[in-house]
Structures are given as structure tokens and as C-alpha cells.
Amino acid sequence: MGLTDVGINDVELSLKHIFNQWELRTCILLSLFLQVLLILAGPLRRIVSHKSLDILLWSAYLLADVTAIFAVGLISSKQNDLSNQCKNAPSPSSTVLATFWAPFLLAHLGGPDPITAFALEDNELWLRHLFALFTQCGAVIYVFYQSLRPENLWIPSLLMFLCGIIKYAERTYALYCASANTFRDSMLRDPDPGPNYAKLMGEYISKKDAKLPTRIEMLPEPDRVIKVVNRMKTTKLAPLEVVQYAFKYFANFKGLVVDLIFSFRERNQSRDFFLARSYEDAFRVVEVELNFLYDVLFTKLPVVYYKAGFFCRAVSVGAIVTSLVIFHYVDKKKFNPEGFEVGITYTLLIGGIALEAIAFLMLIFSDWTVVKLKPSPDENPNDQSWTGRFIRCVVSTNFTRGKIICWFLNIGTVRGDGSRSEPTDSRWAESIANYNFIFYCLHRRSKTKERFYDQFGLRAFIDEMVYTEHYRLASDMKEFIFKELKMKSEMADDLDTAKEICSARGEWVLRIEGYSGSELFSYVSDVDYDESLLLWHIATELCYNDKEDVTYQREQDRSLDEFHRRISKRISDYMIYLLVMKPGMMSAVSGIGLIRFRDTRAEAYKFFESELSTADKSLPAEQLQKTACERIINVNTDVKPVTIKGDRSKSVLFEAARLAKELKKEEFKKKWEIISKVWVELLSYGASHIRSSAHAQQLSKGGELITVVWLLMAQLGLGDQFQINEGHARAKLIVGK
Template identity: 50%
Template structure:
């Protein structure tokens, strides 16, 4: 027997079984890993989920094809029982239905719901063909029919979830019933008739009373976990129209604004985080299907009962003629299907949706209405609706950093000067650019992440809150919304700095202030700085590197306002590298990689790796900071009395020495404290401008990639009434015709 024949025999015997078990394993992997992608933004999590998501469908479709092919062929051996193959086929429909935790990997998958609907029909026909081919000697036809119905329910759930999350359907679902308003024709006919009868008439406009805000509470009283979830769900029901780019009334704006102005930064950000989690569930999971009255829990209960009945019937049927391994595979499929349903049920019971349903006394779920009060109280105790510490019962403390957060709580960083100080060799640059790996390697080598600290959170909220308090009318709110640094400069009276904001494009302004922040960060500090100055200095650095990361490595987020940002960045980098080479800074650079590959470092690593790694890392970081400081000092040494555009013209878009001119203007301020206060506030305003002008679908797309601080700021601004999605004209008035005697 040749090698090819041997492999063919092994494949005929074991191929289908292996593919089916792999398909089940992928479902188990997805149900546990998929929720992590809204909390973790690293490739170590997203890449396995992406691979499992694609392979799950491919494996299931491939297995259905193998079963259909096997039913039409005459094969021999213990692994070719057509009855058992027909019984396995419906399980693949279950797998194609996917777990509750992921229906779409990317936002674009929702638009392909029609393709999945067609796939539902084709795969159901293929499974039905395998079932029909097994007659008339099909002893397992009853459990096969049961599993066929269960698989049809699960696959239909996924198709319906994709359909409801598609952009057009989602937008239509949020539209209210058409409102023609008062009968204008009848009103004018009556008005005309009164005039013709020469009766004195008067049209009086009566304003309807606005709804009082019942949600206002004192800011000093923090919200519990349950109150955060309830409040977030309340605002989600109102502001989910943001995803569909709808507008909101002035009453909705005022209610939200009044509430958030009374909250602390911690409560405000927690509410926004939970609200974005509701957005994520609607767009990327089966949450909307499961929350449906008739097409949610009842079909899921029927599917679970059918699977359990199939397990019992298979156990009772004579199984001696089947191979032992095939019986094990069958039990694995049955138990696996039941286990997946139980895990999904557990996740539903401990979800925020269930917490809201069990505790919302004003608008309880339709199913909760039918429960007696004593049972509802027992159920609340069982599910621990307060959920303050329930995660600690199931996860060790080391895993809480991944399980507890509702987004990645990190800010990716990217620094222009650091990038220019560590250039790649030209031939290597061409190779990685040819294969499209430049961005990936740039993130690895030149980028890092910073934690989203409470100082960052409080500073952002206080700045937005201050602006919201000033935005009592729509005109002021839109003016603040459109500001990108000029508002704070005008407010502080620094008119001379406005040219670096108002007279340049957004991308140019961002890169100029980014370089200027670095130049000040590494050259303009002293040991006598107070805590506020040190804090503003560090915050400015984090904001600066974060926004440059978005501009260069996450360009879709800033594409509406980025302009020629990448061209300007490349030209600036080219000039910086040329300048550093001319001043011989690159040759003096001792980066961490170069230091770590030295013989001395390797020798100590062999003796005591862990201790050496720590020492080398921090020494390398110290050397990098030293080189950055030296580079910034050399840049500031250049005489910039003549504007760079006068010398270079418009051939190069570089802004390296424009930033140097900005720094020299900043240093004319009264104190170092004032410099960093201005820089930090300008960065918050630049970030707010970027958040408000980022496309809505881009915000939604990043919900499945660990989330972005920019998205949290965008939603928080909407809640504080800073945006252009509110209608200006009031609509709560009506006309009344009065006839005088």
C-alpha cells in the first residue's frame, strides 16, 4: 500500500469524525473567548477569535458536504454507517447557528444577513438530503428529526440577529410612528370661516409643560453596580439612535445633561461603559433576539428540550451495531450541545439585561410580569442582581483584570521623535512595506500602551463638564463642539497661540502640538514642579501620543478630519531623520534592543535571566529617554526666526520646526505651570473634536476591538449635550384658535 493510499484510507475512516469534533471545539472556544474581545485589544485574543469565527463556519459546511457525499457512496468498514451519519448532520446546523456571544466578528458581517439566510436554506437542504438518503433503514429518525428542528432554530436565531443588527433594519426599528401633527387644513378652514363671518379671532401658541427630571441625585452619593446598570440601560433606550445617526429632542438633551452634570467622573464613565456594552451586545451578539417576546426564550427552551429528548432516545435505542468510537462521538455531540445551551443560559442569567429585567419595576419584562413577588425575590437573591462581587466567586484574582473591565482601559501610544530616532534599514523597510507589514511592525516596535487612570478620567470629565455648563443654548453647544483648541485659548486669553489651531488643518495642528509637547516634556521641567504641573505634564504626554496613534495607525477613526495627515507625518519624519543624521544623534543612540543584544548583557542573562532582564529593560528605557532629551534639545537649538515655509515652500509638508516655533511661543508664558495647563487642555479639546467628528460606524466597529477612549468621550459628550445630533427648534407647542365675543 502506497503512502497516498494509506492517507486516503485514514481520511475515509477518521476525517469526518475529526472535522465534526473540531467544529464542536470551535464552538466551545468561541463561547468563552468571544466576550473578551470587547475588553482586550491585543492580537493574542483577537486573532484566535477571528480564526475560530471563520473556521467554525467552514468546518461545519465542510462536514455537511462530507456527510452528503458519504450518503451517496457505497463504502465499507466500521465507520460508514449511514444512519449515524444522518444523525450527526443536524448537529452541524447547531454549530452554524453559533454561540450567543458572537454573531458578527465585524460590523460589516451584519450586512451579509441575506447570505446567511441563503446559507440556511442550502445547509438545511443538504442535511435533509442526508436524512432522506438514510431511509428506509433509519432507526434514529426520531432523534434526527428532533435535532434537525433544534438546529433550524439555532441557525435561524443567528440569521435573525444579523438581520436586526444590519444598518437599515436597525435604523428602521428605532423610528417612531409617523406623526402628521395637528390637522392644519381643518384648522385653517375654521380660521377662514370665522374671518369670513367677521368674528374677532386670535391664534394663541400654548407651550406644553416639559417633563420633569426624576433622575437627578446628589453628586456626592456614588452609584452602586446595579444603579449603574439600570441608569445605563435607561439612557441606552434613548441614545441608541446615535448608532443610527438619528437626532434627539431638546427634552432628551436636557434630561441627560442635567443628570450627568450632577454625577462624579467615576459614575459618569461607568454609565457610559455599560451603555457601550449594550451597544456591543445588540450589534455583535444574539442579545436582541434573546430579548424578543416570542422569538427569544421560547424557541431557545424548545431547542434545549429537543436536544435533551434526542439524548434520551439515543440512549434507549439499540446501539450494538454501531462502532464504539462513533457512539462516543455521538454522545460528545449531544452532551456538548446541551452544555453549550446551559453555558449560554448561565451567561444570560448573569447578564446586565437580566439584572435590568428583574429590577425594573416601572417597565418589567413581559415574562417577569407573570412571576409572583415571592418567586421574583428568590430569583433576585439567587442571581445576585447587585453583582458587586459575584465575579470573584468564579474567577481568581489574577483573571479579574481581564474579566471585570468593560473595555480595554488602555491607551495605545505612538511617538514621532522616537520613531525617527530608530529608523530601519532601507532594504528592510522596502521588504516589510511590500508585504504590507509596516503598520503591524510599527505597533510592535514603536508603540506601547498606557493605563486609563483615574487622573485621566477625572481631567477629561471636568473639562467636558465645564464646557457643558456653559452650553445652555444650542448655538453655544455647537460652537464648543466645533472647537479644536481655540476655545480654551480664547478663554485663557492666549490669542497669540490661536494661529497654531485656527489657521491650520486639524492634522497639521495635531502633529505640531504633538512635537511641541515632546519638546516641552523632555526639556521644560524642573524638580520644583508642584503636583498639578507634574500631572498635567504626564497627561499631556499620554494624550499627545494617543492621538498620534489614532492618526497614523487607526486612520479610519480620524479620516473625516485627517486631511493629508499621513503625508505630513511622512514628510516630517523624513526631515527629522535627515536632521538627526546630520547632527549624529542616530549613531549615539543606544536603544533597548541594541543594549540587550550586547555580549555583556547576554552573558549576565545566562547567569541570572530574570534579574538581568529587569535591569537591562530599565537601563534601556533610561537610555532612550536620554536620547529623546538630547534630540529635543538639538531641535530647539535651531534658529527659527524665519518661518520654515519661507525657505522650503510648499514642496514639503514637514512641520518639525513649526513645532519648534510653537514651543518658543509657549515658553513666553508666565510659568511652567501655565504652559502645561494650556497644553493639557488643548489636547482634551483636540480629542473632543476628534471624537465628535469620527464616523459613527467607526465608533461602533471599535467596540469589538477592545474599545477606544475616543468612543467613550464621544458618548459622554452626547450625554452632556455637546454635539450636533440635537434638533434646535422646540416641538412641544400647539396652536389654539380663540374667538372673542
Template identity: 40%
Template structure:
């Protein structure tokens, strides 16, 4: 606000000093009005986008609840009069969204995706400031998402996160409202009028170079305004607002035609689609592989430069595909299919591999592998399973051409997807520590101790020409591991290198089935990180292209796998016929 007042004061002073002989006073004042409106909108956007204001805007009206004292007094009076108090259901009756389960497994078109996403955005935006939701809201959301395909569920999630991004990082919140449209029209009108008034002005006495520069600046301002108008018209907000207004007006035909026209520029399947309008997140999954990282470590003399170039050298990404989302969705939906109450929700949210192992086909899997998730903290578990996955991946050649399938899908795909999840989760722990700060514990210490032990082992065993991932994994698995490392080394070092080798050898006993086990465990580890990451950190990632873990977080909430559902209305009040 101080900056706005300072700039306004300086501009007013300059205009005042140019009077009374200023031939450009009309275009100057028009541009001044348009600029003031835009600057004010920017200040207001920054003010409203702060978490403090956002939280305040979502606070409900004070609710003291029913008059408990009066209800109990009436109840006692009825009992003394020997009249049986009647019970009635809460006036806060359960309501079911018209969106929930409305179309079964029917695929959603782009218009419906935006409409549904906007509906849930208006309800669940309070997630970012820890608003607690009712079980009615949970049930409605669960019904809708459980009846969708994985692809459609993620399309809705992507659009919903896009609304959240616009809320915090663009002017959408103040542009897409009646006053926003009014002031935008005035701003555009002033800038266009400023250009027109300068164009018709008698320019006698002005230098040609100055005139050309002024034309260039004015044309740039007009072009920028119309480009912004195009983005506003083609935004999800415009489509959602028109869709919402169709309920209250008779111009359904015209509104529908306009929406269909806009979707031609947004739908990924449309030949007219513009990537800048249709893309809602990066659709990439970053990777960070520990063994590869240590085999290609920098020489000691260049270690001071290591941190500077680490992100560039190891910034490997793989594209997100629908099969990846399908596996995540099916696993989360399997969890959501169990009867959910406060206790079961807490247990499911606390599971970090235990639930997946306990719900495998055989009890043997659970008995052998359960200690690797139950008896260790999250960061240790993540490192254990990451190294074990890499070891199994590099020594396994049987599934490369495998065509056999089981009920969970193609084994070779489970192998590839397990590695993607493994490298992604380590990337989150090492490169995005703010997202894992709640669950990582002493993860950084474990990581550096494991790196140190790995470096020592590789330096003793390999020359540079032999340093391949496959050779490294074979050499690690050749080490005898009959005795637990902690019994030999003590617990001063937090390295988990050879504990992971033990886990990999146990996994190898299950043959091809190990890849199904690994993929399910990794989905659960991903879900645990997603639901325990602070909502504020999820919101921050939206400005950087988004992360898969953020999509998983919101999907888990929509499937009821969150502890932010606690509200139940009272069910009893006294009444007399």
C-alpha cells in the same frame, strides 16, 4: 437565508436516506430541531444587525405635524370676528426623566448603572444612524450626567456602549425578548432531550468508538448550551429587563434578590466577579510616538517588512485610569455649563483648542498660542502639538517631583496625562485613519513629510549610540527658529517639524503652567475628533475592545455637546374658550 435552506435541505436528505431502519431517529430529529432554531436565530440576528434594518427599525411613524392650513384658517376667522386668538403651549409638553438629577452626587451602585445605561441606550441608539433628538432629551441627559461624578458618568457610558455592542455583534436583540426566551427554551430542551434519548437507547450493534464520539459531541453541545445560558442570565440585558419589569409586577423582592445574586459575578468589587462578564471595554489607551518611531526606524534593506511588523513593534498601550476620565469629564462639563443653543453648540463642537486657550487664566496665553490651533487645519494642529508636547516632556525635569498644586490639579500629573493624550491622538491619526478620515485632511502627507525631515535631521546629527529621545529633543530645540520655516523652505513640503519647535519654545515661557494648558488643549482636540468621527466607525471599534475616543463621543452627546439636537415643537395653536 440561502445558506440556511441549503443546510436544511442536505440534513433532511441525509435523515430521509437513513429511514426506515434508523435507530437514532429520535435524538437526530431533536438535534435537528434545536439546530434549526439556533441557525434561524443567527440568520435573523445578522439581518436585524445590518445598518439598513437598524435604521428602518428606528424610523418614527410619519408625522405631518399640526394641520397648519386649518390652524391658519381658524386664526383668520377669529380675527375677522374680532376675537383674540389664544396661544397655548405645545401638547408635546416637556417631560423630565425620573433619572435626571435624582440622586445628586450620590455614588451609583452597579444595579443603578445598568438601569440608567439601558434607559439611555433605548433613547440614544439612534445616534448610529444620525437620528436627530429634541432639546428635551438633551436637557434631561445633561441634568443627569452633570450631577454625577466622573467615575459614575464613565461607568454609565461603558454600560451603554456594551448594550450597543450586544445589539450589533451578539444575539442579544433577539434573545432578550419573550419570543427569544421561548425559542431558547425549546432549543435547550431539544438538545438535552437528544442527549437523554441517546443515553437510554439500546446501543447493541454500535461500535464503542462511535458511541464515545457521539457522547463527547452531545456532552459538548449540552455544556455549550448551559454556558450560553449562564452568560445570558448574567448579562446586563437580563438585569435591565428584570429592573424594568419590577415597575409592572409585585415580585420586587424576588427580582431584587436575583439581581443582587447576578451582580456578584459582574461587579468589579465582588470577590466572585468574572472578568469575562464584568469587562466592558479594554480600558487601555494605545500610544504612538513620532520621535521614538523615527529614532528606531528600520534599516532601508528591511523597509518592505516594516509595515508588516509596525503594529507589533509600536503597539504600546497604557492603562486607563479614573484620573484620566476625571480630567476629560471636568473639561467637557465646563463646556456644557455655558448656555447652549444651536449657535453655541456649533461653536463648541468646532473648537479644537481655541475654546480652551480663550478660557485660560490670562489673555497672554491666548494671544501667543492661538495661531497654532486657529490658523492651521486639524491634522497640522495635531502634529504640531504632538511634537511640541514631546519636546517639552523630554527637556522638562522640574515637575518630576513637583508637589505644588493649582486649581486644576497636580502639575506633574498634567504633564503625564498630556503625553498620554498626545501619543494617543497620533495613534488614532496613523493607526486608525478611518476614525479620523473626516477631520484628518492631508494628515498622512504632513506625517510623511515631517518624518522625512526628521530622518534627515537625525541622520546628520546623531550616531546610533546618541539616539535617545532626550538628546533628540534637545538637539531640535537648539536649532535657531527666528524665521518661520515656510519663509525659508516654501510651502511645497508639508512638514511641521520646526513649526512645532517654535511652539514648544513658546510653551516653555509659561513654566509649569504649560502642562495645564497642554492637557486642556489635548482634551479639546480629542473631543473634536470624537464628535466628528462617523458613528458607524465608533460602532465598528466596539468589536475590537473599544476606544477612549468612543467613550468621549457618547459622553459629549449626553452633555449636550453635539449637533444632533435640533428638534423643537411648535408652540402656537388657535383655541377658543
């Protein structure tokens, strides 16, 4: 027994020794690896909409801070233990390198340039990061105090400490600038007291008392908008012009994120510009605008591009390069006979320089460089100077970056027709998620699995992974959406009309098409927005799988008719995806949408269990979908469901069947044209009424079509974020006739 106990104790001591020896090394290397992962994968967030990437970056973002803070604590703890063991002896040489590692961890806490905040809420925690900056600086200073001596690596340690402070301060300042209050305050104009009222009235009264003919007139300021429009280019925009115009309108409209109000002049200028654009140019400009907004909210780029930022970055790079040179010429034999700690130190130094080099390339090859060197779109885009050629190179690189990344990761999504799509040069994911109610109900999981997922809060996550498909946003869909918005913008010459159009949820389209007094009109005017989404989604699916529609589409070559049918299907599935899978984003407009969805789903479960036989359920998925839709639409709905069921259940399954029967009364082409236009109006209503912060949050997740539509509507002057009074007149005292 004694020998056995001794053997067990030896194993425990051996394992404890290995753990003590490797825990700090592992944390140091893991911290560096997380920095590399974040700087390389962080930029993908704006153009990749994949749950797996989201989870990976979220884990790395949180783990990076925890690992660095834990490693600093480990260094301090180990040095404290060693100093207690040998109080009067000099610091062991093995602890000197650990002391040198501490400021590297402070630099790691500063994080890479492409990802300062994972979510908008992180920006509001800038005070917490400021406090952490002071506490971690204090921890590193305490580490220096414990073991750093003049004969040790004190010069490179202090240089790296300076680098760490700069990096962490950059991150804290970037979070501060992107916080809602600071962001809003930065866009407020200087207070305008207006004309000197007391002085003007004093002069007015004195002239009156002197019996002089006196009056006050309001003189409008020169209309600079008309001059700008007259010079505005109406041909296709070059890539450089896209970036320049995008920055111009980003600077004007970035206040949308914090719900600022814009002037009538700004509305007209932007509206005239976008009305003169093709759908390709309009979408490209808006996409680059959203990229600028992403950089401001989630990265360090806007902070670094200040003169102070450039200076701090130069000092940071110089400090780490100097540290490497000094460390290279130091006698390293006294640090560690095995040389492993020395290897880790070289890895940290070279890795830090590599991270700075990558960050520098990202700074140079960014849209911010373009607008800093050539901000005006009125300048010659074909400038042949070295600056002009360099700028065009940067723009070309940025517009092809998405194509390269998509090719490298093989993440091309599926086209609407089911084929694989080629990677695009888009600045966002440019895909739309589709979630179909009927398909979901037909392919439900077992009740045991549903209860298990519900118990652990995984149901929504699993549903999105299993029941959601992603399709490439087709060019003709962009064109159709822009055409509808452009038509409404042309009609909205005044702000009252613009607000009325934005508040329409299908009424405007039906009124234009002559259905204002029809039964169809009640399905958009007399129901809540979330109910309208679910009603039109199920009705669209019933019509899409209707035998007559399928036969008509197959027997006749009706490409235009099929186009409206496909558009309706895609937007319908996309909007129900937003309603069900993104309730946080849609909370401002969804009402009791999830309750209504759950009740409708329960009724669909019950109906399919009784109406679909075992043979039906064994059919291929597409045929099963058609059969299920046929069974629903064949139910007699002469009496309204609410008359029989009451309003306890919020299910709209058979009310949607009534809507589908109303739509079936229309000729094929007319029916799908109406449905597609109603869906665009439902999309635009949601886009303009969702909270602006919810739109901004989606920029870090690959972007959403509804966010692009939101900004496009604002640029076209559609919305309620504009003030009615123009506010650009001035008072003048006129004496004499």
C-alpha cells in the same frame, strides 16, 4: 521494481484510507471546538484590547462557518459514494451516525450567543446568511434523504434539525436587526401628520364668517423634563442604579450609531443628569451604555430576550436533551464496532447541552436580565425580595467580571508611572495605547526589513506590535477630561454655543486663557486638524524632554504641575496612535495626516542621521530621547520652514519646534495647564467628528477612550446631533375673548 511499486501503492492506499476515515471526524470535532472557543472567548472582546485575541477570534469566527459547511459536504459526498456502491442494499450502519451529525453542524452555523458578528460589516451580510440558511437546510435534508430510514435515528435527527434551524435563524435575525437600515428604522417614531389642518381651518373660517372672536394659539405641552430633573438623584449611584440609568439613556441615544437627530428635550434631560454626576458615576453609566450597544450590534442577547426568543431557546434546549435521551437508549452496537463514532456522537450531544448551559448562564447573568426585571431607576434599590436580591447579585457579578478575567489572564496593563496596575471592574479595556513619533524615528528598523514588511503589507501591523505601549487609564485623567467637558457643557446653554464648542480644536481653550491674539492661537486656528495633532504632539514631546522642565520637576514637589505634564504626554501619544495606527477610524478627520506623518518622519530620519553621533545612538533609550529632542529644539527657526522649503514637503518637524519655543516662554505650571487643556479639546473634537460607525466598531475591540468621550459628550449636550426647534407645542382653536 515490482515489489517496490506494490509497497508504495500499499502505503498510499493505507494513507488514503486513514485520511478518508478521519477527515470527517476531524472536521466534526474541530467544529465543536471552535464553538466552545467562541462562546468562552467571545465576551472578552468588550474588555480586552489585545491584538492576539483579535486575531484568534477572527480566525475562529471565519473557520467555524467554513468547517461546518465543509463537513456537511463531506457527509453528503461519502453517503453518495456509498449509495452508488450498494444501490439496492440498506444504508451501511456507519453512515447513520454521520447522518445524525449533519444537523449538529447546522446548529454550529448558528454560532454562539456572544458573537454573531465579528465586525459591523457582517451585519450587512444578513441576506447572505439567510440564503445560506436555506441552502444548508436543503443540504441536510438531502443527507436525510440519502440514508435516513424509519428504523434508524430519524426522531433524534429531526429534533436536532429543528434545533439547528432555530440556532441559525436566531443568528440571521440578530444580524438583520443589527444592520444599519433595520437598526435605524426600528428607532423611527410612527409618522406624525400633526393636527387636522383642513378641519381646523374649516372651523376657523366658519367661526370667522359667523362674526365670532376667534384665534389660534400654540400651547406648549407640559414640561415633563423639569419634573424628572426635580426627582433626579444627585448622590453617588448604586451599581443597580448605574445599570438602570445606563439602559434608560441607551434607549434614548442608541440612534447616535446611525446618525439620528435628537430633540432639545432629550438633550436637556440627559445634560442635567450628567452635570449632577461625579466623574466616576458618569464614566460608569456611559461604559454600561456602550455595553448595551455592543450587545445589540454584535451578539444575540437582544433577540433572545423577546418572548419568541425565549420560546425558541426552550424548544432548542428541549430538542437536544430529548435527542441525548433517545440516543442513549438506542442499541449502538450496530452503528460501529469500534465505538469511536458513538463517542463522537456523545461528545456532540453533551457538548451541545454544555454550550446551551453556558449560554443560559450568560443570559441570566447579564444587564438585560436586570433591566427586564427592574427597569426603573426610581424603584427602591434596596428591595429585600428574592427578585431584588437576585438582581443585586447579577449586577455585582457583572461589575466584577472584568476584574476576574483580568486576573485570570494576567493582562493588567502598565500604569502611567510604569508600575503594574490592579485589575478593575470596568466594562471596557480601560487602557490607552501610546505611540511616540520621536521614539519611532530613533528606533527605526533597517531599510531591508522595512521594504520586506511593506512588500507584504505588514508594516502597520508590526509597528503596532513593536512601537505601541498600553497604559491603564488613570482615574485622575478621567476626572480631568470630565471636568473639562462638564465646564463646556455648563457654558453651552444653547445649541449654537454647543456646536461652536464642539467645532473648536484648541481655539476655545486658548481664547478663555487669554491667548486669542497670540502666536499659539495660529497653531490651532490656521492649520488642519491632522496637522495640529502632529504639531502639538512633537511640541509636547520636545517640552516634556526639555532640560529645564526635567530639572524643575525633579527639584520641586509640584504634584499638580506634574499631573498636567503627565496628562499632556499620555493624550498626545494616544492621539498620534489613533492618527497613525487607526487611519480607518480617523479618516473623517485625518485629511492628509498619513502623508504629513510620512514626510515628517523622512525629515526626522535625515536630521537624526546627520546630528546624532554613534556615541549618542548608544545611549539608553530615555537619554537618547532627551538628546534627540534637545538637538531639534536647538535648531534656529527664526525663519518659518515653509518659507525655505515650500509646500511640496508636508513635514512639520521644525514648525513643531517653533511651537515648542513659544510654549517654553510660559511659566512651567501655566504651560502644561494650557497644553493639557488643548489636548482634551483636540481629543473631544476628534471624538465628535469621527464617524459614529467607526466608534461602534471599536466596541468589539476592547473599546477606545475616544469612543467613551464621544458618548459622554452627547450625553452632556455637546454636538450637532440635536434639533434646534423643540417641537413640543400644539395648536388650539379658541373662540371668545
